[in-house]
Amino acid sequence: MSAGDIKDTLARLHAELEDAPKVDEDLKQLLLNVDADIHDLLEQEDNQTHDVTGITDRLEGMATDFAAQHPTTERFFREIIEALGRMGI
Helix, strand or coil: CCHHHHHHHHHHHHHHHHHCCCCCHHHHHHHHHHHHHHHHHHHCCCCCHHHHHHHHHHHHHHHHHHHHHCHHHHHHHHHHHHHHHHCCC
16 A cells, blocks of 8 residues: 555545544544644655654554444554555554
8 A cells, every 4th residue: 555545545534434423523633633643754754663653553542442433434544554564654
C-alpha cells in the first residue's frame, strides 16, 4: 500500500464515520489528530522512530475504541497500521 492508498483509506474511514449514527466527539478529535500526524509523517523524508511509534500506538488504541462502537471502522485502522508497517514506518 502506498502513501496515496493510506490517504485514500483515511478518507474512506472519515466517510464511514460521517454515516455512523453516533460518534463520540473525543474519538472524532483523536482521529483528526492522528490523521494529521499520518499525513505529516508520510510527507517526511526521514521518519523519526518516536513519531512512528506514537502514531501506531494511537492507531491501535483507536482501533479498539472504534471497534466497540463502530465495528465496521476497525478494518480501516488495521489496513492503515499494516500499510505503515509494510512501508517501514
